Amino acid sequence: MIIAIDAMGGDLAPNSNVEGAIAAARKMSEARLVLVGDEARLRPLLADAPQNIEIRHAEEVIATEEEPVKAVRRKRDSSLVVGVTMVKNGEADAIISAGNTGALMTAGLLITGRIPGIDRPALSPIIPSVDGAGVMILDAGANMDAHPEHLLQYAVMGSIYAEKVMGVSRPRIGLLNVGTEEKKGNELTKATYGLLTNSSLNFVGNVEGRDIMEHVCDVVVCDGFSGNILIKTMEGMAKTLLGALKEEFTRSLTSQLGAMMLRSGFKRVKTQMDYTEHGGALLMGVQGTCIKAHGSSNALAIQRTIEQACKFIAQGVNGLIAHEIQKESGDLHA
């Protein structure tokens, strides 16, 4: 199995990307890792790297703030586009990038194409839950104006991922909504509710933003706009709250002492709330395996994302999606 890593994408690139790749390469000797990027910068970082890690030179870099579609079209020799093209050509089984999210979504869709039967790919992060299990959200921002059929397809993809990669049997599918009652929501969720009820999936009904972290379901489906609002609000609230607490902890000598006594507890909570614990956000529904690691990924986050990619490929998730989606849409039209 060959995993391409965009060595130049992300706030801490290339150092953390290389470091994470080396750690993953050591742990999984059966995998081959290809760092895509500026060879002159990458070579010195690989001084004592294991045998199963190599470099593929790419001249350009797509910056985080670049307009995605333009960047992908113009920068053919960027680390991100070269990595995705390797997947398209069968030179790699997956590409991981901590760089420009929009560019990865664009390249994944335009270069590798959609899985037959999937109308729209979904950006699918796994958000932390209090019990440590994690919950997959589809879609967190790939497709802004979604139709009910798209959400059904997200549910099929999420269910397969949760079962095969997260090890959940009969994953519980929730529909993001403003209340738990069946009739709640907007036109999209009302129509989707019926589709999910009639599907073969384990649909557990509507879920609210405040319940997701309590792990009331394993997979949440929603339109990309709402999903994006959801994950950014969670992330922002956690950051704001922990920041406000941190400020309180340095207020006096007493509070500093108290904070020291609580240090390990805080660390545990921070780890529990850590977005990178479960790897990156998959672009589910494209032919090639594309995973977006968090922009601020450190070495450990990159390593986790590589491990996630390996599991995804080993389980043949994309093939299962193609198979199931045919069955589900057959049932739908039967």
Next chain:
Amino acid sequence: MIIAIDAMGGDLAPNSNVEGAIAAARKMSEARLVLVGDEARLRPLLADAPQNIEIRHAEEVIATEEEPVKAVRRKRDSSLVVGVTMVKNGEADAIISAGNTGALMTAGLLITGRIPGIDRPALSPIIPSVDGAGVMILDAGANMDAHPEHLLQYAVMGSIYAEKVMGVSRPRIGLLNVGTEEKKGNELTKATYGLLTNSSLNFVGNVEGRDIMEHVCDVVVCDGFSGNILIKTMEGMAKTLLGALKEEFTRSLTSQLGAMMLRSGFKRVKTQMDYTEHGGALLMGVQGTCIKAHGSSNALAIQRTIEQACKFIAQGVNGLIAHEIQKESGDLHA
């Protein structure tokens, strides 16, 4: 000025409602407060209440879990419907309820009617910001499938509220979106962006869920579905995070001691994050002043909401909205 209070609505009703009303009545001797509800239960609670507080008997109660439209139609003699009807008939200037949100929105709209020029009322809570100022969100769930013109109207209403009640000069209006760039978002936000840019409001562009608590704007406009996801996710994340920390604090003797030393700091952060600090959620755009207090409102939260209502009425916000909305739609069609 006469404020009606649904004495029977809310998790802590009627005791907290009565207690909060008494405190408000003492503080604002110029206001008259009317507790609407079961006289037999309320009378004993008013033993040493001031002169400017009275009871209006109502036989029934709408429970939190009741279907709103049915409940409002059937329970004409419920404390909530009687209170809203008092506003309609000019017997009260405002109604406050901590009960069924949907029922208050339904009664507000059906019984008191819309302000001329406003197509859809908006549920408008004020969420906490790190600097303590608060940010108004419209709409947090009154209107699920909104059009761009509705969001423009929300912006006009929010701007007037922020200026007149929160004391902000030239309030900054933000559009909830998935990124800050102009072209981001779904069909609704793209169309709304243009309307807001061409309005006379102080539109500061797109804002993301993670930035709102940092007070990047004073008013956030969005469709009711997204707004509801936003506020419930913020609330849920804060609860989950503070709950996880609390658990850590009781883990060992050391952590218990540390938590004691940090007690005042935690209290400050909790107060900062408290939803009830700025009062309740207004139903902006209806002719009568209807305010939804948080379901778990204690006496202080009820008191704050009563004070908010008084300020809203004293500033003549609804009249200003009617005036401004004519001007803004005139400009729009000019």
